[in-house]
Amino acid sequence: MPEMPEVQAHAERLTERFAGRTLEKFVPFNFTALKTAVPAPDTAYGHQLIEVGRRGKYLLVQFEPTTFVVHLMQGGRLLADDKLSAKPRGGQARFVFETVERPDGTLDGAALLLTEQGKERRAGVWCVPTADAMSSPPLERLGPEAASITDDELAARFTANSMRVHGFLRDQRMIAGIGRRLANEVCHRARVSPFSNTRKLGADGASKVGEAIRSCIAESLEYERRRDDMSSSKDRPSAMHSRTGEPCPDCGDAVRAVEYSGYTVNYCATCQTGGRVLADNTTSKFLK
Numbered sequence: 369m370p371e372m373p374e375v376q377a378h379a380e381r382l383t384e385r386f387a388g389r390t391l392e393k394f395v396p397f398n399f400t401a402l403k404t405a406v407p408a409p410d411t412a413y414g415h416q417l418i419e420v421g422r423r424g425k426y427l428l429v430q431f432e433p434t435t436f437v438v439h440l441m442q443g444g445r446l447l448a449d450d451k452l453s454a455k456p457r458g459g460q461a462r463f464v465f466e467t468v469e470r471p472d473g474t475l476d477g478a479a480l481l482l483t484e485q486g487k488e489r490r491a492g493v494w495c496v497p498t499a500d501a502m503s504s505p506p507l508e509r510l511g512p513e514a515a516s517i518t519d520d521e522l523a524a525r526f527t528a529n530s531m532r533v534h535g536f537l538r539d540q541r542m543i544a545g546i547g548r549r550l551a552n553e554v555c556h557r558a559r560v561s562p563f564s565n566t567r568k569l570g571a572d573g574a575s576k577v578g579e580a581i582r583s584c585i586a587e588s589l590e591y592e593r594r595r596d597d598m599s600s601s602k603d604r605p606s607a608m609h610s611r612t613g614e615p616c617p618d619c620g621d622a623v624r625a626v627e628y629s630g631y632t633v634n635y636c637a638t639c640q641t642g643g644r645v646l647a648d649n650t651t652s653k654f655l656k
């Protein structure tokens with residue numbers, strides 16, 4: 369799933385291409401694509417796109433009265449649509465902008481297409497009043513932005529929420545923008561076990577994790593901004609994530625894995641757990 373750096377760089381690319389274009393219509397292709405009834409999408413018709421912004425892992429397609437909050441989930445993409453086909457493959461919704469005349473007299477039509485490959489159909493769009501976007505669902509539940517949370521804020525959240533740090537990092541209500549890959553990378557860079565209890569990490573642990581969050585995000589963002597499209601997960605830089613069995617770039621020990629049904633926690637025992645091998649003991653094997 370795209371995390372903050374991928375979504376941020378993509379929002380910047382879309383802003384560059386589409387800011388200032390006037391929305392003609394919003395077309396959902398199936399009844400699950402639009403998650404809200406009020407305000408209606410047509411409240412944004414005739415308005416210019418201010419920018420495509422971001423909060424957590426959401427893209428914010430912003431017009432003065434109404435913002436379209438887009439979540440790409442696992443396989444969603446929001447891309448320039450030049451074909452305007454009647455039934456685009458994997459199409460969930462389309463933003464059609466008014467056609468403008470170029471200086472040379474030719475016509476420039478523009479559209480944005482939200483697609484989602486696979487059968488899950490979980491990507492979606494929420495329409496919210498722009499003035500209240502941050503206090504409306506789904507954004508209202510998000511924790512502070514990962515890139516700008518302070519060490520003190522992080523320490524306070526660690527103290528208030530006793531949980532495994534890897535789970536904390538992936539929980540969008542605790543901190544927004546980090547997913548499975550960055551959680552693996554951040555724990556490794558901070559030299560903490562992914563299973564460390566947040567309450568026990570204390571202020572020292574929070575500043576190590578905070579520093580790791582900032583540097584991992586900065587590196588990913590730099591990588592992503594050099595691209596002209598959103599990376600797929602296999603392209604994204606990683607020391608730990610999806611590298612089970614490969615050597616740790618810092619110490620050479622083999623990267624280890626704890627498998628869950630939906631994801632894998634990767635870590636280096638030498639760097640992070642004093643050599644101890646982690647096993648998941650929160651779920652019984654009989655429940656699988």
Ligand SMILES: [Zn+2]
Binds near residue numbers: 618619636637638639
């Ligand atoms: Zn290592």
